[in-house]
Amino acid sequence: MPEVRTADKLKKKYLREEMWPTIFCNGCGNGVVLDYAFWAIEELDLDMDKTVFVSGIGCSSRLPGYINADGLHTTHGRSIAFATGIKAANPDLNIIIFTGDGDCTGIGGNHFIHAARRNIDVTVILINNFTYGMTGGQLAPTAPLGSIATTAPYGNIEHPFDICELAKALGANYVARWSVTYPYQPIKSVKEAIQKKGFSMIEFLSPCPTAYGRRNKLGDIKKHWKWYDDNTILIEEYNKIMEYGTDEEKEKIKNKIQLGVFQDIEKPGFFEQYEKLVERLQTKKDKGMKK
Amino acid sequence: MIEIKDDWCKGCGICIERCPVNALEESDKLNKKGIHPARLKEKNECNFCRLCELICPDLAITVIPDEEVKKDAKKILLSPTGGKNK
Numbered sequence: 001m002p003e004v005r006t007a008d009k010l011k012k013k014y015l016r017e018e019m020w021p022t023i024f025c026n027g028c029g030n031g032v033v034l035d036y037a038f039w040a041i042e043e044l045d046l047d048m049d050k051t052v053f054v055s056g057i058g059c060s061s062r063l064p065g066y067i068n069a070d071g072l073h074t075t076h077g078r079s080i081a082f083a084t085g086i087k088a089a090n091p092d093l094n095i096i097i098f099t100g101d102g103d104c105t106g107i108g109g110n111h112f113i114h115a116a117r118r119n120i121d122v123t124v125i126l127i128n129n130f131t132y133g134m135t136g137g138q139l140a141p142t143a144p145l146g147s148i149a150t151t152a153p154y155g156n157i158e159h160p161f162d163i164c165e166l167a168k169a170l171g172a173n174y175v176a177r178w179s180v181t182y183p184y185q186p187i188k189s190v191k192e193a194i195q196k197k198g199f200s201m202i203e204f205l206s207p208c209p210t211a212y213g214r215r216n217k218l219g220d221i222k223k224h225w226k227w228y229d230d231n232t233i234l235i236e237e238y239n240k241i242m243e244y245g246t247d248e249e250k251e252k253i254k255n256k257i258q259l260g261v262f263q264d265i266e267k268p269g270f271f272e273q274y275e276k277l278v279e280r281l282q283t284k285k286d287k288g289m290k291k
Numbered sequence: 292m293i294e295i296k297d298d299w300c301k302g303c304g305i306c307i308e309r310c311p312v313n314a315l316e317e318s319d320k321l322n323k324k325g326i327h328p329a330r331l332k333e334k335n336e337c338n339f340c341r342l343c344e345l346i347c348p349d350l351a352i353t354v355i356p357d358e359e360v361k362k363d364a365k366k367i368l369l370s371p372t373g374g375k376n377k
Contacts, residue, residue, distance in 0.1 A: 006344075006353050006354065006355055007344045007350060007352065007353040007354070008294070008353040008355075011350055015350070020299065020349075020350075021298075021299050021301070021349055022348075022349065024348065026301045026302065026303045027303045027305070027348070028348060029348065030348070031347075031348035031349055031350065032345075032346060032347075032348050034350075035345060035346075035347070035348075035350055036345070039345070181346075183342065183345035183346055184345075187345075221303050221304065221305065222304060222305070222308045225305060225308070225309075
């Protein structure tokens with residue numbers, strides 16, 4: 001197989017070019033996430049015949065349609081539930097889920113927390129743009145306090161979801177959060193998440209200039225992308241400043257969004273435990289038959 | 292050399308904004324969609340860092356390092372190994 005080192009070869013290998021260009025708005029981060037996923041898959045040399053891409057409903061859930069591999073476009077919020085079914089039917093498959101914040105934590109919140117609790121071996125790539133972009137900018141559960149949406153014209157008064165903290169508390173094996181504006185760390189992170197056994201989740205902060213940026217007066221595309229640089233901080237740096245920094249520095253970074261790998265552990269997954277259970281019961285049954 | 296597929300470009304200008312050596316600009320011609328796609332400046336200091344290729348939301352950019360540069364360049368690793376950003 002020829003080595004893929006340019007984007008042109010990468011596109012020919014993985015992209016359904018007849019579907020291109022995308023439906024995404026100008027300045028959207030979803031295409032970037034797709035690009036990062038392609039590079040990670042290429043570096044891992046994943047067999048595309050044994051990889052399934054699952055998605056729900058929303059802008060981000062259009063992504064499997066552009067990948068030249070098996071995909072499943074499911075009902076709203078149920079992508080993780082369908083993926084659990086696929087994994088149960090054929091444990092050899094690699095499953096990558098593309099989902100949005102409204103899809104995964106809004107309507108599909110219960111599927112998400114129970115899949116994380118059971119530690120099912122799937123990779124969730126969650127694209128968080130703080131709003132329901134496809135339907136016109138309604139208030140999402142991840143929208144920051146005070147942000148404006150079509151269903152919250154005077155500002156949001158609900159406290160937002162911290163998806164990474166939630167997944168961490170539920171004991172997911174790999175939890176990370178990155179912004180789409182930096183390319184190198186996310187590619188490495190997606191690579192690690194795919195290799196990881198058990199539930200792995202990566203949250204991408206993605207700009208949505210049309211539905212979120214416009215209403216919240218974040219400026220044009222360039223300013224909106226810069227907003228993500230100015231309002232994020234690496235978790236190591238955050239912890240260091242919180243421990244040793246001055247009050248002034250602490251005040252400065254207090255409201256910034258933390259980026260980085262939040263959890264990286266090894267815990268047996270649901271299907272490993274299930275195999276052990278079947279084995280234990282079968283040996284018990286065999287012993288009973290001998291008697 | 293940088294190849295840009297003009298008809299895939301939506302003209303968001305992220306590559307122009309993010310280029311560390313300021314080597315890209317808007318071109319004069321219009322594409323199918325009626326926008327001015329990005330192009331490489333005539334006088335540029337492009338060092339083939341491939342940031343624009345990775346960050347383009349429409350996958351329209353391909354960076355092909357020149358032959359001379361290719362000989363000297365070591366194998367480009369996309370992800371840094373080690374470091375604090377694990």
